[in-house]
Amino acid sequence: MTAAPSNPNRLRLIKLIHVARRELCMDDDIYRLMLAGMTGLDGATSSANLSVPNLLRVLEQLKQRGFKVRPNKTQKRPLADDEQSKKIRSLWLTLHDLGAVRDPSEAALVKFVLSMTKVAALQWLTATQASRVIENLKQWQQRVTRASNSHEGTV
Numbered sequence: 675m676t677a678a679p680s681n682p683n684r685l686r687l688i689k690l691i692h693v694a695r696r697e698l699c700m701d702d703d704i705y706r707l708m709l710a711g712m713t714g715l716d717g718a719t720s721s722a723n724l725s726v727p728n729l730l731r732v733l734e735q736l737k738q739r740g741f742k743v744r745p746n747k748t749q750k751r752p753l754a755d756d757e758q759s760k761k762i763r764s765l766w767l768t769l770h771d772l773g774a775v776r777d778p779s780e781a782a783l784v785k786f787v788l789s790m791t792k793v794a795a796l797q798w799l800t801a802t803q804a805s806r807v808i809e810n811l812k813q814w815q816q817r818v819t820r821a822s823n824s825h826e827g828t829v
Contacts, residue, residue, distance in 0.1 A: 684725075691729065694741040698740060708735065712731065712735060754799075758799070758804035763780075765808065768815060772819070772822070773818075774818045790810060
């Protein structure tokens with residue numbers, strides 16, 4: 675017997691079905707009984723033996739039993755790499771180094787930008803919005819630097 679050709683979508687569906695089984699607390703016997711009882715699968719009791727359309731049918735059956743597909747957190751949007759976004763990120767990290775920003779993460783930066791511009795990703799900022807964020811961060815940095823310099827003189 676030869677193995678089915680490697681289809682990335684097929685492998686993704688099999689992984690998703692296994693996630694659904696785990697989240698629905700289905701042990702192996704229950705899962706195999708569900709497969710055996712489904713019409714159109716010709717008595718198959720393993721996802722490894724199923725075609726993509728049949729894998730989709732199994733996934734639909736698991737959804738009917740309460741499984742909810744959530745986006746994969748590892749498939750994040752790539753970082754914005756335009757010059758203004760790089761400058762925003764650089765200022766943010768500098769503010770962290772100065773102790774003004776507790777969380778240097780990209781998520782915290784995006785939250786800050788969202789609160790200021792109502793835009794949820796650096797990639798979506800207009801040049802004007804990005805300039806406004808940059809100026810705001812520069813002014814914040816100047817305030818922090820002035821405050822730390824005035825405290826250095828007092829001992």
